[in-house]
Amino acid sequence: MEFSKGHGTENDFVILPDPDARLTLTSDRIAALCDRRRGLGADGVLRVARTGALVDSGLLDALPDGTNADDWFMDYRNADGSIAEMCGNGVRVFAHYLTAEGLESRENFVVGSRAGGKPVQVHSTGPVAGEVTVEMGRVAQLGESSATIDGRVYPGIGIDVGNPHLACVDPNLTGASLVALDLTAPGYDPGFFPQGVNIEFLTPIESGAVDMRVHERGVGETRSCGTGTVAAAAAALRHDGADAGVVRVRIPGGAVEVRIEDEHAWLRGPSVLVAHGAISDEWWSALA
Numbered sequence: 001m002e003f004s005k006g007h008g009t010e011n012d013f014v015i016l017p018d019p020d021a022r023l024t025l026t027s028d029r030i031a032a033l034c035d036r037r038r039g040l041g042a043d044g045v046l047r048v049a050r051t052g053a054l055v056d057s058g059l060l061d062a063l064p065d066g067t068n069a070d071d072w073f074m075d076y077r078n079a080d081g082s083i084a085e086m087c088g089n090g091v092r093v094f095a096h097y098l099t100a101e102g103l104e105s106r107e108n109f110v111v112g113s114r115a116g117g118k119p120v121q122v123h124s125t126g127p128v129a130g131e132v133t134v135e136m137g138r139v140a141q142l143g144e145s146s147a148t149i150d151g152r153v154y155p156g157i158g159i160d161v162g163n164p165h166l167a168c169v170d171p172n173l174t175g176a177s178l179v180a181l182d183l184t185a186p187g188y189d190p191g192f193f194p195q196g197v198n199i200e201f202l203t204p205i206e207s208g209a210v211d212m213r214v215h216e217r218g219v220g221e222t223r224s225c226g227t228g229t230v231a232a233a234a235a236a237l238r239h240d241g242a243d244a245g246v247v248r249v250r251i252p253g254g255a256v257e258v259r260i261e262d263e264h265a266w267l268r269g270p271s272v273l274v275a276h277g278a279i280s281d282e283w284w285s286a287l288a
């Protein structure tokens with residue numbers, strides 16, 4: 001079974017080419033594949049399938065808004081096997097993979113996701129390095145909530161980027177003190193986020209940039225979260241009394257640029273394709 005491995009600012013993914021959506025992606029198989037000891041290791045899995053094939057196989061109830069049957073669809077799974085609506089770093093790696101592998105010849109096209117069609121612009125696409133801008137769509141604020149670490153409360157703002165986020169801007173944080181935070185299991189209000197939540201901790205904007213770390217729903221702390229950088233940028237602009245602007249978001253895995261205008265966001269950043277190989281069919285079949 002063919003696979004590729006790639007990452008966007010060190011948020012890493014196993015890519016499974018499956019145009020006709022024939023693979024059975026149980027949560028046990030995804031969790032085993034993402035396990036960094038018993039599997040290949042990754043923060044998530046990107047199945048590469050035609051949107052129409054996912055509808056025909058019953059994996060999608062209907063074509064998501066902004067997509068057509070022939071579009072490639074990013075069928076994203078978190079490392080714990082759960083399904084998430086959207087993955088911003090994943091769309092960049094997905095678009096880079098499609099163009100580097102010759103599955104897509106256009107520079108501008110739409111990637112399907114459970115949060116709808118995401119228009120992408122592939123600025124560069126080599127066999128290893130790529131650079132992509134994703135039109136992330138609408139960014140909606142959900143109201144104030146908070147996260148906790150070791151009993152300390154971090155006020156934040158709930159933000160919907162297609163998936164749920166709690167972005168906590170802390171004026172007392174610096175890049176250095178951000179590194180010291182224990183992000184093993186930050187607390188949040190399950191009443192406010194009944195489907196779980198991705199939690200970002202960040203500094204206020206200084207010289208057009210913020211520093212951010214993230215604890216991802218279904219994964220744990222990752223070196224980067226694309227939808228999380230969008231939530232962070234929106235929260236940082238709100239902290240400064242603005243609702244539009246360009247923010248450079250520095251994460252442990254690198255840096256991306258987020259532009260927000262009229263409650264819509266664009267995410268620009270790198271993608272790296274690390275490897276291509278084969279997963280043992282016997283190993284895969286033996287998993288439930």
Ligand SMILES: N[C@H](CCC[C@H](N)C(=O)O)C(=O)O
Pocket residue numbers: 011044078083084085086087088089090163164198216217218219224225226227228
């Ligand atoms: N863990 C997220 C999905 C992956 C998001 C992240 N990897 C990104 O790049 O946006 C969730 O359950 O909503």
